[in-house]
Each structure stands twice: as C-alpha cells, then as structure tokens.
Amino acid sequence: MIPRIRAKEETPHWQQQLTEAITNPKELFELLGLDPSNLPAVLRAGAEFKLKVTQSYLRRMEAGNPADPLLMQILPSGLETAGQPPEYALDPVGDQDATRLPGLIHKYHGRVLLVTTAACAVHCRYCFRRHFPYADSTASRQGWERPLEYIAQDKSINEVILSGGDPLVLTDDKLSKLINDLEDIPHLSRIRIHSRLPVVLPDRLTPALLARLNRSRLQTVLVIHANHPNEIDAEVTEQLMQARASGLTLLNQSVLLRDINDAVSTLALLSEKLFAAGVLPYYLHLLDQVQGAAHFDIERQEALRIYRELSHCLPGYLLPRLAQEEAGKKSKTLLGAGCG
Ligand SMILES: *Cc1c(COP(=O)(O)O)cnc(C)c1O
Numbered sequence: 485m486i487p488r489i490r491a492k493e494e495t496p497h498w499q500q501q502l503t504e505a506i507t508n509p510k511e512l513f514e515l516l517g518l519d520p521s522n523l524p525a526v527l528r529a530g531a532e533f534k535l536k537v538t539q540s541y542l543r544r545m546e547a548g549n550p551a552d553p554l555l556m557q558i559l560p561s562g563l564e565t566a567g568q569p570p571e572y573a574l575d576p577v578g579d580q581d582a583t584r585l586p587g588l589i590h591k592y593h594g595r596v597l598l599v600t601t602a603a604c605a606v607h608c609r610y611c612f613r614r615h616f617p618y619a620d621s622t623a624s625r626q627g628w629e630r631p632l633e634y635i636a637q638d639k640s641i642n643e644v645i646l647s648g649g650d651p652l653v654l655t656d657d658k659l660s661k662l663i664n665d666l667e668d669i670p671h672l673s674r675i676r677i678h679s680r681l682p683v684v685l686p687d688r689l690t691p692a693l694l695a696r697l698n699r700s701r702l703q704t705v706l707v708i709h710a711n712h713p714n715e716i717d718a719e720v721t722e723q724l725m726q727a728r729a730s731g732l733t734l735l736n737q738s739v740l741l742r743d744i745n746d747a748v749s750t751l752a753l754l755s756e757k758l759f760a761a762g763v764l765p766y767y768l769h770l771l772d773q774v775q776g777a778a779h780f781d782i783e784r785q786e787a788l789r790i791y792r793e794l795s796h797c798l799p800g801y802l803l804p805r806l807a808q809e810e811a812g813k814k815s816k817t818l819l820g821a822g823c824g
C-alpha cells in the first residue's frame with residue numbers, strides 16, 4: 485500500500501496519533517515525495533537520534549520540498565554526524581550540574597523544573613536535550629516522592645515547571661495526580677507546562693485536560709514551542725483559542741534556526757499568527773550549542789542584527805525576548821535590549 489498522510493477528518497484520539505508518529509525515514513520520504521538519494525545519510529543520522537514526527541505536523545509541510553522549514557526541523561541530516569566544533573557539547577546548558585535529584589533541575593530562584601518524561605511527539609534535530617541521560621533522570625521512572633519533598637521543603641519555590649521530554653505526552657491521569665500533589669504544597673502559586681504538543685499534536689488539548697487545569701488552585705501557564713509561522717495553521721489556532729478561553733496563560737518560545745526562521749519577515753509573521761491564536765511571544769533562544777546541531781547556528785552578530793530589525797517592525801508586546809542559556813548563570817541571559 486502506498487502510504488499517505490492522513491487527512492484531518494480521519495484523526496483518531498491523541499494517544500493513538502502519538503503511537504502512529506512516523507519514525508521510519510523511508511516512509512517519510514514516500515509520504516512527502518522526497519528524493520530517495522538522500523535516504524542513506526538520513527538513516528545514518530537517524531541511527532543516533534531517531535526520526536519522529538506526527539501526521540498532524542506532516543500535513544503542514546509542502547510535499548516534495550526538501551527545504552520545507554518544518555521538515556528541516558525534524559529530518560535527520562548528514563550534517564549532524566559531520567565533525568562538530570569542540571564548543572558544541574553534550575550538555576551545553578549545565579543541566580547536569582543543576583540536577584538536585586533525578587528529574588529535578590533547580591537552577592533559578594523561585595522555580596524548579598521537573599523532567600517528567602523522556603518522550604516527545606516529535607524529535608527536533610536542534611534539541612539541547614538530545615543527549616540528556618533520561619534513563620536515570622526522569623522523575624516519572626523514579627517516582628515523584630523525592631522531588632515533591634524537595635519542593636515542599638524549600639519555601640522560596642513558588643512555581644514548578646513541567647518539562648521533559650514533553651509533559652503532555654503523559655496521560656491525563658498521571659498529570660492530574662502530579663498536579664494534585666503540587667496543589668497540596670501551600671507555597672506554590674503556579675504551574676508552568678513547557679510543551680510542543682499544542683503545535684505538533686494539537687488534539688492533545690482535550691476539553692478534559694483544559695478543564696482539569698482550569699480547576700486547579702494553581703495558576704497555569706502553558707508555554708508552547710513554535711519556530712515558524714507555517715506551524716500555526718487553522719487547527720492549531722482553534723485548539724489554542726480553546727485553551728485560552730479555558731483560562732490558561734499562553735506563551736511561546738522559539739529557537740533561532742539557520743535557514744528556518746532567520747529572517748525578519750518570518751519571525752514577524754510568527755508573532756502575528758501566535759497573537760491571533762491567543763499566544764504571546766516569550767523567548768527567542770539562541771541555539772544551545774549541542775553536539776549535532778552546529779549547522780543550525782547563527783553568528784551572534786547576525787542574530788542581533790535580525791533581532792534589532794524585528795524590534796523595528798513589531799509592537800513591544802509581540803517582540804520575544806532574545807535569550808541565551810548559559811551554564812552556571814542565575815537567569816537566562818537577555819540580549820539585544822535597548823538595541824535602538
Ligand atoms: C529556562 C529555565 C527555567 C525558566 O526560566 P524563565 O526565565 O523563568 O522562563 C527554569 N529552569 C530551568 C532549568 C530552565 O532552563
């Protein structure tokens with residue numbers, strides 16, 4: 485049978501969509517009509533960090549276009565396995581040093597990050613956690629008890645960030661239990677969920693999930709991750725509007741990526757489309773220098789030039805903060821402020 489991208493009307497429950505994510509490069513090439521001569525390099529790079537992409541995300545790509553900006557985010561590339569400059573590290577942001585317990589990263593004042601699961605719905609090739617030792621570092625495997633105890637004992641913490649991997653691949657049941665436990669810690673006031681699922685698997689934002697988050701005594705911030713305006717189609721917009729209407733605060737973070745979104749017009753359109761879907765731009769990250777991602781990087785001067793121009797064509801509230809994550813710092817480093 486010739487594979488084909490499933491139409492939206494046929495989409496099953498989000499969990500089934502997740503299990504049906506495409507992981508076989510050959511199948512991806514057939515679905516998108518790509519030139520098979522590139523397949524060997526893709527297979528080689530995919531052996532190290534596997535291809536993974538949802539059908540929903542595939543529907544937003546242009547068939548036959550090897551330079552599609554969404555495809556380039558998920559397609560393993562021979563450039564990943566080419567020699568990497570020495571500054572491209574396995575743990576570029578110092579997560580290991582800030583890991584207090586398996587699954588708990590406490591780097592910044594007032595907030596801790598829980599590594600809830602290793603799984604994601606897509607594998608982004610530039611991901612700074614592509615080498616993260618998830619096997620011994622997720623709280624879900626070890627149980628939440630120790631991280632919860634740590635949070636309960638430190639009254640300076642008022643916000644817990646659920647991250648991963650992607651926390652929204654957890655079932656409603658698991659998430660709800662974790663949120664119950666967090667609600668019992670009196671000094672917490674917010675939960676933040678960092679997730680790419682609203683973009684790559686928008687059906688994940690089910691009415692049941694939104695109702696559970698809405699019911700919480702904790703305020704919930706959902707930080708989504710989109711890098712290119714083509715990621716925000718009607719389906720994604722619709723689901724985000726529902727999330728917004730249910731009372732969530734919606735923010736977006738992007739990574740500045742060579743040949744994907746390193747143009748002022750692209751970034752400006754992304755901000756506009758996010759806002760139309762009820763989402764405010766939050767961070768535009770400089771690439772974390774992780775091994776295998778050097779070909780996505782943009783020189784700092786060039787990044788600042790793009791950012792300065794972007795600041796000239798958007799209202800302040802649609803301008804994301806240009807930021808860089810540096811190991812050992814007390815916050816992310818903001819760049820380009822007051823750049824005239
Ligand atoms: C980015 C990050 C946070 C959140 O930082 P904000 O500036 O509040 O968005 C918290 N913990 C870790 C480990 C992070 O990398």
Ligand code: SF4
Nearest residue numbers: 604607608611649680
């Ligand atoms: S969804 Fe997030 S954590 Fe998962 S691969 Fe992409 S960037 Fe990395």
